[in-house]
Amino acid sequence: MKQKLVIALSLILLIGVIFLIYNDLFNGNPADSTNATEYNLEKLKQIDSSLICYNEVITIDLTMESVNALTIDSNSNIYVAGDNEIQIFDKTLQKTHTIKLDSSANCLAVFDNTLYLGVGNYVEVYTSKGVKLSRWKSFNSKGYITSIAVNKTNVYAADAENKAILRYNLNGVLLNVIGKKDKDKSIDGFIIPSMYFDLAISAENELWVANPGKHELINFTEKGDFRTSWGIASMQTTGFAGCCNPIHFCMLSNGSFVTFEKGLDRIKLHDQTGKLECIVASFSDANAQALDNCSIGARVHDLATDLQGNIYALDAKDKKIRVFSRK
Numbered sequence: 310m311k312q313k314l315v316i317a318l319s320l321i322l323l324i325g326v327i328f329l330i331y332n333d334l335f336n337g338n339p340a341d342s343t344n345a346t347e348y349n350l351e352k353l354k355q356i357d358s359s360l361i362c363y364n365e366v367i368t369i370d371l372t373m374e375s376v377n378a379l380t381i382d383s384n385s386n387i388y389v390a391g392d393n394e395i396q397i398f399d400k401t402l403q404k405t406h407t408i409k410l411d412s413s414a415n416c417l418a419v420f421d422n423t424l425y426l427g428v429g430n431y432v433e434v435y436t437s438k439g440v441k442l443s444r445w446k447s448f449n450s451k452g453y454i455t456s457i458a459v460n461k462t463n464v465y466a467a468d469a470e471n472k473a474i475l476r477y478n479l480n481g482v483l484l485n486v487i488g489k490k491d492k493d494k495s496i497d498g499f500i501i502p503s504m505y506f507d508l509a510i511s512a513e514n515e516l517w518v519a520n521p522g523k524h525e526l527i528n529f530t531e532k533g534d535f536r537t538s539w540g541i542a543s544m545q546t547t548g549f550a551g552c553c554n555p556i557h558f559c560m561l562s563n564g565s566f567v568t569f570e571k572g573l574d575r576i577k578l579h580d581q582t583g584k585l586e587c588i589v590a591s592f593s594d595a596n597a598q599a600l601d602n603c604s605i606g607a608r609v610h611d612l613a614t615d616l617q618g619n620i621y622a623l624d625a626k627d628k629k630i631r632v633f634s635r636k
Contacts, residue, residue: 360546362578362587362636363620369402369630375413379611379623379630382419382437387613389623389630390414390426397437408439416467416611420459427454432466432481445481458510463531465516469506472499474518476531487533488518495535497523503603505556505571512562521553526566526583539583546577547585551600559612559620567620571607572600576622576633589620589633 369387376391385400395408395417414426414433423442424435430452432445448468456467463484464477474487490498499506500522507519515536516529525540540555541548549555555568564581567589576589592608611623620633 356546356575356588356591360588361590363589363633364636365590365631366619366634367402367632369398369632371396371628371630373628376610376623376625376628378414378416379613379621380417380419381613381615381621382422383616385615386419386437387621387630388417388419388424390417395424395426395439406439408435415454416456418457418459418464420461423459425457425459425464427457427466430454430468430470432457432464432477434481443481445477446483448475448483448486453504455504456507456509458508458516460510460514465508465510467506467508467518469501469504472501472506474508474516474529474533476533485533487516487529488527494533496533500553502553505553505607507555507557509558509560511560511564513564517558517560517566519555519558521556524549524554526555526558526568546588552603556607557609557612559614561614561618562616563618567612567614569607569609569612569622572605574608576609576612576620590622590631 371389373391376389378390380388387398389396391413393410393413395410395414396404397406398404412428414428416427418425419437422437424437426433426435430450431447432454434442436442448471451470452468453470454466455469458465462478464479466475466477468475473489476484476487478484488496488499490496499520502522505521509517511517516531518527518529520527524542525538527538528536530536544550549570551570551572554570556571557569559567561567565586566579566583568577568579574592578586578589580586608624608626609622610625613621618635622631624631
């Protein structure tokens, strides 16, 4: 009799536990959840004003139907790519001239008065006056170059279709491919849900690459060895939200990182270790759908910085360059 009673009580207890688990999984209050995939957009848009450490100081109006990329050279000249051309502004923000292109550039970099453009699956090289010097052989037919950076010895091109970084010398000779999955080298490979794949070279000539599907930035040697990484997926301001962020970033001369998140449309400043330092800017028209849907584009198409530490955001919606200065 006792044994039957124990079995009956055990069954009642088991049914109660199952009910509690079911209720928690399917009928729980979403407001109490800390699930990183739940978006309360109004709450996310609310930013403590004490965290904002930059002011928007000026805007540059652009005469382009579409804008793709932005970079700044060592003399503070500004280059904007779009509409099968490049518009160039001097340090007084006056447009000096326009370079016409055969095709629209997805990305560009300037080094030693030479322009390096990512056009489809290949790299083109121009003088700063618009003379075309060369077109490099593409890595393969399916490539798509989304970001490019140059120093004294290397040209790095981020290929979103091939999910790899292509390292060339300044003459266009492919030296090696960086970032392909390699367990022996502790490299997991890039997760690129959409055509957002950015890279940058630090003032110390270190290569950093965004891995948007994993919400992180990765540091590689020029030979392609993994060094370190930082970043987490989180709805908190300290992390990166959505399906694929950050989609754009640049680096200040002191090694700090400036990042842009699609969907939330916010620009953040992080220190050399990746720790959030402050908010640069947050646009009012954040889009919750763009957090999860990789096919939805971003308002900001590129970020850049000058030697004075000002931050430039290429606003594709309003066709402007927005310039932010530290408070």
